[in-house]
Amino acid sequence: MKPTKQLHQHIIDQCKQNNAKAQMQLYGLYCKAMFSVALRMVNDTFVAEEVMQKAFIKAFKKIDTYKNEVAFGAWLKRIVINQSMDELKKKNTDIIPISKEIMTISEEEExxxxxxxxxxxxxxxxxxxxxxxxxxxxxxxxxxxxxxQEIAEILNITENTSRTQLLRGKNALKEALKCRL
Incomplete structure (x- = not known):
């Protein structure tokens, strides 16, 4: 049986009062999904687990800032993605090179x-x-x-760079898939 939105809100309210039992409940509700997000971002099981743990700690520390304007899962996912980006930066990963080139994406490229x-x-x-x-x-x-627009905000790049990198990533993915056939 899936918990209702009211139950989630009750648990969140308890977490805002620093209730450890409620924090464990909330962790249990979201840990698998947030681990999956972290793993897709960092591509390493150990690091993804670390990212998830740090993200939950941040979330519990900042839970008072959660105003119910978006779903709690979306709010938490943003924290996990930001934490993932922080971990990748620590690794000195060249995430996105600054690019001023302008690319127009044709329908075929989409x-x-x-x-x-x-x-x-x-x-x-x-x-x-x-x-x-x-x-x-x-x-x-x-x-x-x-x-x-959201990707640009998350990665601190321009929307155009996001589009360019997506197109290049798509082409790299196509090539990688061709090799698998």
Whole structure:
């Protein structure tokens, strides 16, 4: 049985009062989903677990700032993504090079159709092999559902750079998938 929104809010309210039992309940409700987000971002199980733990600590410290304007899961996911980016920066990963080039994306370039023989598992494995700068953009755009404006804010880049990196990431993913066939 899935907990109701009211129950979630009750647990969140308890967390705002620094109730350790409620914090464990909230952790239990969201830990698997947040681990998946972190893993897609950092591409390393150990680091993803560390990211998730740090993100939950930050969330509990800042839970008073949660105003119920967005779903709690979305608020928490943003913290996990930001924590993931911090970890990648520590690793000195070249996430996104600054690019001033302007690219116009044609309809053909926006086509995300893939061959029928390619499975979702093939796509996930191919994405894991990409450079971080491409994997991160593809993950945020395709899997997490962020648009270019949101990606630009998260990564502190321009929307145009987000589009450019997405296009390059898509092309790198296509090449990686061709090698799998």
């Amino acid at each position: 086509n995300w159709q893939i061959e029928h023989e390619i499975t979702m598992e093939d796509v996930k494995k191919a994405m894991q092999q990409l450079k971080d700068k491409y994997r991160i953009i593809l993950t945020l755009y395709l899997i997490e559902g962020y648009d270019h």
